[in-house]
Amino acid sequence: MEVDYRKITVIGFDADDTLWVNETYFREAEEEFCSLLEKYETKNKVDQELFKMEIKNLNLYGYGIKGFMLSMIESALELSNNKISQATITEIIEIGKRMLSHPVELLEGVEEVLQKLEDRYRLIVLTKGDLLDQERKLEKSGLSKYFHHVEVLSDKKEINYQHLLDHLEIPVSEFLMIGNSLKSDVLPLINIGAQAVHVPFHTTWAHEEVPVEQQGNGHLTLNTLTDILKYLPEGKAATTKN
Structure with missing residues (x-):
């Protein structure tokens, strides 16, 4: 199954355990x-x-x-x-x-990826959690300069994503989400017709775990965030890896 990213204009990034350690x-x-x-x-x-x-x-x-x-x-x-x-x-x-009050520890390659994508795509942060805490971490991370929009959601279900994309006037066909959680960052996007990339973190909260039979196969799974750069050059289509 091929996934074509040539239509992508907006890329959403999860924050915790995608941009920084949490x-x-x-x-x-x-x-x-x-x-x-x-x-x-x-x-x-x-x-x-x-x-x-x-x-x-x-x-x-x-x-x-x-x-x-x-x-x-x-x-x-x-x-x-x-x-x-x-x-x-x-x-x-x-x-x-x-x-x-813990210092923000960026994951490897995060800033390199954002630097290379910021002029080619509209970048946004889509995370969940406590608003004040997430704003604090983003500010401490030094990454806010790369993002056009930051949204802290109460939850990450299909309806939350759909409402946000509608509000921001982002066609689902032009949106790509990148995150460490299949349950929160990948499957809901696939279900509404968007694209998603899974970059697993070595530690996953039990609540975010997904049984193997429910993990699906319509998304890329990458070892590191920097691997996404291989699949986003202009005009190149990516092949699904799971």
Whole structure:
């Protein structure tokens, strides 16, 4: 199956774990959280209960560090039968604050790719999470100069993408999305008739995992972001790789 990118005029980039490191810091925070709760439950149990709490709270808090912090506090209260100390709650809050103030670590090749594409395409950021945190990371990254538009979505489903493309007057046939999540950055775009490229990150949140039988084959899967440059020269069509 061939994918022709000659009609592409707009390229959307996911932010977390596509432009910069993100999930790694959540995993480190989970390790710290498990250590704080070790006298109440096993690490495996704490991990499981925290994940359940995060999913339960998504509709209330959305995605991002602040919601994660609140879920850690709520999980700590439940797992300890409300016996967790005030000092430990304070430590949990500090975990979240450290995450929010963490330096932005760009992934390899990101700026090279943006520099080579900025004059040829309209580049936009399409991410989800906490608005303030994502704006902070973009500012710290030094990448904002490359993008024509930045959108922080509450979720990344077909309807969210379609509404945004309609609002920005971008034909789906001219749009390409690049991201690390099949569930959020690839499949929804394929389903509305756009193009998508999957650049996996070495760590994936369980909520973003997609069963093999649902992964589809209408998209490119690349090892690194810089590989996209091989498929975007003018007039060249790309062949799907999965």
